[in-house]
Amino acid sequence: xxxxxxxxxxxxxxxxxxxxxxxxxxxxxxxxxxxxxxxxxxxxxxxxxxxxxxxxxxxxxxxxxxxxxxxxxxxxxxxxxxxxxxxxxxxxxxxxxxxxxxxxxxxxxxxxxxxxxxxxxxxxxxxxxxxxxxxxxxxxxxxxxxxxxxxxxxxxxxxxxxxxxxxxxxxxxxxxxxxxxxxxxxxxxxxxxxxxxxxxxxxxxxxxxxxxxxxxx
Numbered sequence: 186x187x188x189x190x191x192x193x194x195x196x197x198x199x200x201x202x203x204x205x206x207x208x209x210x211x212x213x214x215x216x217x218x219x220x221x222x223x224x225x226x227x228x229x230x231x232x233x234x235x236x237x238x239x240x241x242x243x244x245x246x247x248x249x250x251x252x253x254x255x256x257x258x259x260x261x262x263x264x265x266x267x268x269x270x271x272x273x274x275x276x277x278x279x280x281x282x283x284x285x286x287x288x289x290x291x292x293x294x295x296x297x298x299x300x301x302x303x304x305x306x307x308x309x310x311x312x313x314x315x316x317x318x319x320x321x322x323x324x325x326x327x328x329x330x331x332x333x334x335x336x337x338x339x340x341x342x343x344x345x346x347x348x349x350x351x352x353x354x355x356x357x358x359x360x361x362x363x364x365x366x367x368x369x370x371x372x373x374x375x376x377x378x379x380x381x382x383x384x385x386x387x388x389x390x391x392x393x394x395x396x397x398x399x400x401x402x
Contacts (some may be wrong), residue, residue, distance in 0.1 A: 198216060198219075198261065198262035198263060199258055199261070199262055201215060201216060202216075202253055202256060202262055205253060206253055206254060210396060210397075210400055211393075213246075213250060213392070213393065213396060214389055214393055216262070216266075217246055217388060217389050217392055217393070218385060218389060220263065220266060221242070221380055221384075221385045221388055221389075222335075222379075222380040222385075223263070223267070223335050223337075224242050224245065224266070224267070224270050225238055225239070225242060225380040225384075226330050226334055226335050226380070227267060227270060227271065227274070227327065227330060227331060227335065228241045228242060228245075228270055228273075228274045229330075230318075230323075230326050230327045230329075230330035230331075231271070231274040231275060231278055231323060231327060232274055232277055232278055232281070233319055237277060237281075238274075239384065239387070239388060240277075241270065241273050241274050241277055242270065242388055243388060243391050243392055243395075244273055245266070245269050245270040245273045246388070246392045247392060247395055247396070248269055248273065249265075249266050249269050250392075250396055250399070251399070252269075260344050261341070261344075263341070264341060264344040264345050267345040268345055271327075271345065271346070317364055318330070318334075318364070320363070321360050321363055321364070324356060325356050325357075325359050325360035325363065326360065327346070328342060328346070328348075328353055328356040328357050328360060329356075329357060329360035329361070331345065331346075332353070332357050333357070333360075333361075339353050339354065
């Protein structure tokens with residue numbers, strides 16, 4: 186049986202963190218599986234590349250694990266973890282932008298028209314919807330994904346992005362205005378930026394293998 190299924194369902198995220206710090210390292214898998222979909226969607230809203238988003242998730246989970254002892258319980262674990270992911274996503278994006286600038290400036294530049302989302306979705310409607318979402322400027326897109334795609338509360342979004350309530354509401358409203366009216370009829374947030382079980386298992390297996398290396402070191 187998967188270890189995640191052995192966890193007492195009444196334990197909060199913060200209580201699970203305490204158990205992990207007390208030596209129950211395998212419980213970290215529970216947190217990974219719980220937050221995989223949320224982290225994937227948020228990272229995708231920043232980097233717009235599914236493979237890069239997965240790499241960022243793995244790095245973020247490992248960074249969070251290494252920093253668990255510094256988690257002060259001043260905010261929820263999910264907010265703390267999302268902040269780590271956002272920081273890593275933004276750093277990654279800056280690095281990619283620098284590389285892209287060099288590529289463009291290179292006299293040996295080869296132009297590639299393929300976009301990161303070309304092979305991500307297998308349904309035309311979902312592809313149209315996602316492309317519409319990714320036309321939004323980043324500051325609106327990330328709020329939109331957190332609130333409307335992932336279903337996070339205004340308070341959670343405020344904490345994760347270090348924004349005031351009015352800013353979150355204004356950015357969300359602006360994002361909705363910028364999306365085409367005709368798409369609203371087909372809006373199905375739970376189907377966008379899906380993170381299926383196979384991909385979830387890949388992230389879990391990688392992170393837990395690395396954690397086992399850390400604990401044996």
